Amino acid sequence: MSARSGRITRALAGAAVRGVFRSRLGFVPAPRRRAVFAAEWRRAFEELGGAFLKLGQMISVRPDEFGDELAGEMERLRDQVAPVPFSRLRPVIEESLGGPVSSLYASIDETPLASASVAQVHAAVLAASYRPVWGQELPAGAEVVVKVIRPGAADALRGDIVEARRLAGSALMRVLLRGVDLDSLLDEFARSVERELDLRIEGRVADRFAFDFRPDPKIVVPRIVWTRTAPRVLTMERMYGWRLSELDEAELAGVDAHGLAVHGATAFMRQVMLYGRYHADLHPSNLFVTPDNRIAYLDFGIVGHLTDAERGDIAQVLAGFVYRDADRALRYSANLGVVVPPEKIDTVRRELGELLDKTMGGGSTDFRHFGFGFLGLLRRNGIAIPGGYGLLVKSLATVEGVARRLYPDIDIMEVARPFVTRMIGDSIGRPETLQERLPAVWRAAMRELLA
Numbered sequence: 001m002s003a004r005s006g007r008i009t010r011a012l013a014g015a016a017v018r019g020v021f022r023s024r025l026g027f028v029p030a031p032r033r034r035a036v037f038a039a040e041w042r043r044a045f046e047e048l049g050g051a052f053l054k055l056g057q058m059i060s061v062r063p064d065e066f067g068d069e070l071a072g073e074m075e076r077l078r079d080q081v082a083p084v085p086f087s088r089l090r091p092v093i094e095e096s097l098g099g100p101v102s103s104l105y106a107s108i109d110e111t112p113l114a115s116a117s118v119a120q121v122h123a124a125v126l127a128a129s130y131r132p133v134w135g136q137e138l139p140a141g142a143e144v145v146v147k148v149i150r151p152g153a154a155d156a157l158r159g160d161i162v163e164a165r166r167l168a169g170s171a172l173m174r175v176l177l178r179g180v181d182l183d184s185l186l187d188e189f190a191r192s193v194e195r196e197l198d199l200r201i202e203g204r205v206a207d208r209f210a211f212d213f214r215p216d217p218k219i220v221v222p223r224i225v226w227t228r229t230a231p232r233v234l235t236m237e238r239m240y241g242w243r244l245s246e247l248d249e250a251e252l253a254g255v256d257a258h259g260l261a262v263h264g265a266t267a268f269m270r271q272v273m274l275y276g277r278y279h280a281d282l283h284p285s286n287l288f289v290t291p292d293n294r295i296a297y298l299d300f301g302i303v304g305h306l307t308d309a310e311r312g313d314i315a316q317v318l319a320g321f322v323y324r325d326a327d328r329a330l331r332y333s334a335n336l337g338v339v340v341p342p343e344k345i346d347t348v349r350r351e352l353g354e355l356l357d358k359t360m361g362g363g364s365t366d367f368r369h370f371g372f373g374f375l376g377l378l379r380r381n382g383i384a385i386p387g388g389y390g391l392l393v394k395s396l397a398t399v400e401g402v403a404r405r406l407y408p409d410i411d412i413m414e415v416a417r418p419f420v421t422r423m424i425g426d427s428i429g430r431p432e433t434l435q436e437r438l439p440a441v442w443r444a445a446m447r448e449l450l451a
Contacts, residue, residue: 014044016037038067042074045074050157050160051157054117054157054192054196058185058188065185068376075283083115084150092148093146096230106140109122110122113145118149118153119149123143124145124146130228132207134223143237144225146233147233153197154197164189199229199230199231199234200229200231205300206236208277209300213267218263218267219267221296222236222237239290247406256293258406260293261407262415265400265403265412268399273419273420273423276305276310276311277303277306278395279395280303280392285299287402306392309335315420315424317329322416324360326356330348337386338385344381344383351377352374356370365412367413368397375390399412
């Protein structure tokens with residue numbers, strides 16, 4: 001057993017043992033027991049770093065698989081590690097971009113802006129002007145940031161994945177994470193890591209996002225400098241602004257936080273309902289409120305994708321939520337892979353109706369509690385939740401949380417309502433839909449005429 005393997009085993013086993021003792025051998029109430037174990041797993045992942053930080057981030061957007069407690073704890077993970085000296089990054093930049101750093105940039109700050117387990121970010125200045133794929137030209141002297149994959153990060157991450165697969169086969173992990181398809185999860189995680197190790201993918205997603213929002217003056221995305229980008233190096237426009245923890249300062253500077261909250265929530269609905277691509281990791285570090293009263297989107301590591309059919313079904317599901325129509329929500333959820341067995345349909349319909357009345361009625365909505373409550377309801381009844389479905393619910397809940405930090409009284413379902421209405425109207429008007437519905441309409445009309 002390697003030193004790293006032994007450390008991983010000890011950290012995870014230690015978390016399990018501490019969880020058992022802190023939960024009084026499991027005799028505390030179930031919610032408290034889950035919270036205790038979740039906190040211990042999060043501490044273990046922070047201690048291990050590397051791929052475990054990335055795995056924790058994946059878990060944080062999958063409450064459908066891991067439950068609210070563990071997903072919530074993993075949201076607290078901070079991927080911040082000690083920086084490596086710039087002297088170790090310089091060869092990566094020069095080998096990737098084919099020239100000395102002094103010729104690639106007018107200047108580069110050797111003190112990092114941020115340092116994470118996979119990449120390190122440095123401020124720099126362009127030596128020559130550049131015409132990006134979208135947006136205005138970046139002139140010579142423009143401020144940019146250079147994101148560089150840390151030396152050895154790829155091998156370390158892949159090694160951790162091998163160890164995670166080995167541990168996933170152990171009896172302890174199968175007991176602690178019973179009900180979770182660990183093999184599928186690690187396959188998905190391995191693909192995610194490989195995407196993150198090629199920074200060109202992040203650049204392409206950013207460009208696509210910029211294309212989608214090119215007519216929107218309130219949304220800004222960093223422009224990518226492709227002549228200074230390679231698999232291990234990404235150069236992009238530098239963004240300035242306030243994080244959501246700095247809103248008091250932003251409002252003092254004249255930023256319209258309330259207006260941006262509504263605009264940001266509307267922008268997310270456009271991503272889901274119109275474009276079929278949505279930013280699925282909108283925690284405060286990935287958003288800036290800019291001095292010129294715009295929303296800057298950063299870090300496109302987790303992105304959801306939807307087909308046209310899925311967008312139509314999601315509109316119907318959201319309509320079920322908006323109008324508290326449990327039957328509609330369940331009927332169209334089935335098209336998205338959430339299939340309720342016939343023997344459980346009455347129970348699930350009743351529980352969903354009660355949840356809708358509790359969280360989506362009374363003149364105000366609380367989508368976060370509803371969304372996680374709905375996923376919990378499905379889990380309790382043993383109903384499989386497709387990853388994409390859980391990711392979207394989690395993303396909607398996150399968007400509501402982010403918007404409410406800007407504007408506490410925002411109603412995310414009211415923001416969704418016009419998009420839902422438009423999608424359903426468009427669907428009804430499609431020739432194929434009309435052709436499909438025509439026989440039923442004809443039969444209904446004949447019944448009325450002959451009655």
